[in-house]
């Protein structure tokens with residue numbers, strides 16, 4: 001008997017056909033009840049991560065749909081738009097802000113599920129269950145907050161100036177870089193057209209003679225794949241004495257790392273630390289190692305501006321930050337965030353479009369409620385945010401280049417993750433098709449082309465936090 005291809009099947013692109021074949025192969029012998037053990041968060045991750053069937057993005061909150069300046073994806077992946085109405089929201093006009101944009105949002109804390117949106121400043125106070133009102137509020141979304149020019153400045157800074165010592169990156173444990181860092185060597189490599197500046201692995205120069213003769217095994221390569229996430233207990237000021245005594249040995253250099261060209265290592269860059277030294281092994285800050293390069297002014301300025309642009313009184317009207325948000329989450333501390341919010345730590349995440357970030361809670365900061373400011377650059381991500389456990393159904397939100405998301409108060413310790421980066425969604429203003437208004441500022445000095453090539457299939461997320469609560473003296477060297 002001859003199999004007849006369905007019309008749907010015939011319409012598939014080669015990439016979709018490949019994804020479908022892969023899906024059928026990997027799920028052939030899988031038990032059908034596997035989904036039963038999944039939490040709602042896990043199920044959502046699986047759904048958005050799937051290459052086949054392509055996820056239905058109509059449930060994803062997409063607040064750029066009326067804002068064409070911000071949503072300028074170059075086309076490609078079929079379902080790269082969500083829906084403005086994917087979740088309920090209501091717009092409220094409030095006084096004009098300093099930029100002249102009419103914008104503000106006012107939460108109505110009464111129904112089951114409320115979302116309030118304005119064009120430039122958006123506040124989402126969502127409620128999954130009535131009894132979870134406090135746990136899930138404090139999320140503020142500012143779509144297109146960062147201008148095109150500033151996006152390029154942040155990208156330039158992240159790759160060239162930030163991802164090098166004293167800011168540790170995921171590659172530092174395994175490779176030896178010259179003082180200029182990986183990106184600098186990569187640019188030289190592009191200019192010279194030679195591959196002479198081969199990056200040497202640390203293990204081959206260490207005392208282990210066996211290291212350099214170990215055959216390369218890609219699956220054992222610690223620099224490939226997503227960030228490793230381990231569960232840790234929430235930090236708080238009362239735990240500081242204990243945190244200061246924790247031993248935080250540096251990770252061992254991988255014996256599998258081989259001499260590598262800069263071009264091969266650039267896509268393996270996953271993260272670079274900001275400020276207070278963070279130990280990825282035990283998920284705690286190692287305060288004894290100080291503040292590294294501190295929080296660069298380019299990051300600090302955007303974060304402060306974002307926090308200052310929010311009317312926190314409106315955000316927290318009717319919502320209390322209760323003592324169980326951690327002893328750093330003092331009641332009504334939001335009253336002074338506009339004046340005294342000061343970031344001191346964080347991470348720059350570098351994603352390739354195949355990367356994901358699993359559900360997690362950022363609980364290593366002693367400050368349990370202060371704003372965490374997250375800046376998205378490059379390709380669009382599906383961001384999921386749920387509640388205090390993975391059992392809360394997460395809300396999916398598109399984060400596009402230039403968007404800023406602030407997690408504060410109760411939602412600061414909500415589960416969240418990035419199950420998908422959408423291919424071909426890097427906006428034109430980052431890809432080199434500039435006009436005189438959008439050309440990169442001359443203060444960036446070098447040619448934008450390598451940055452554009454990198455961003456075509458990448459997303460950078462600058463994730464900035466405040467470790468110590470206001471007025472808390474950790475008694476540590478600055």
Ligand SMILES: O=C(O)CCC(=O)C(=O)O
Nearest residue numbers: 347349362374418461463
């Ligand atoms: O990439 C993002 O949008 C989120 C990153 C994140 O959650 C983190 O760095 O802890």
Ligand SMILES: [Fe+2]
Nearest residue numbers: 360361362416
């Ligand atoms: Fe996070």
